[in-house]
Amino acid sequence: MNLRRDVFQAIADPTRRAILLLVASQAMSAGAIAANFDTARPTVSKHLQILTECELLEQEQNGREIFYHFNPNKMKEVADFIEPFRKMWDDRFNKIEAIMKKYKSK
């Protein structure tokens, strides 16, 4: 299993989250993205590669430069991911509430 391609691994890193925030507002070239960080350029490139591999970013060739777009659909997967787990607990707690109300009225 390649963990790098896991979307959750991808967003676990603070620099990568900062990159996503940047690119979410507008598509940017690798150079323009790197200019926002103190990190070495190859490090930023590596982050971009990981984000692209897990489809949080999409590349588009624009003349000689590659622009990076944010992919909101992939991000939605992340948000949805926890929802079934939350729902399971919500159902369980609702059950407690219903059952205990019965005890209350006794």
Next chain:
Amino acid sequence: MEQKTKIIADDGKQELVITREFDLPLELLFKAYAEPKIVEEWMGTKVLKLECKKHGSWQFETTDPKGNKYGFNGVIHEFIPNRKIIRTFEMDNTPFGVQLEFYEFEKLTDDTSKLNMHVIYESVAQRDGVLQLPFAKGINMAHDRIQDIVSKLK
């Protein structure tokens, strides 16, 4: 919309926090965790043992429609009525490991209360495994999946 049940599971951490506000007085909410008969009712499980005291232990067992039995167990580290329970939780015969659970019960008003559950796992991978585990299709599916995993281990 404000959700009654909230989950906080930060990336890369081996813990999660579950909070819930109840339309129940604190004492009733706590009772749901302390009385074996009531635990059986809402968890749909058989309580084999529930020693609500420091250094006590607990043991539950559920049976699926096919008659397969699944065990859960742990020890109770702290038990302060209407305030706090610290316990461990483990599913028998699974690779999910042991988790440490802190339950904090809080009075909001005379008729409402809040539960704060803080759960710590052995590793980030284990927590993420638990998060992904069953939930899309409910706990019964989880049991099937656990069984698959376990049978592969044999």
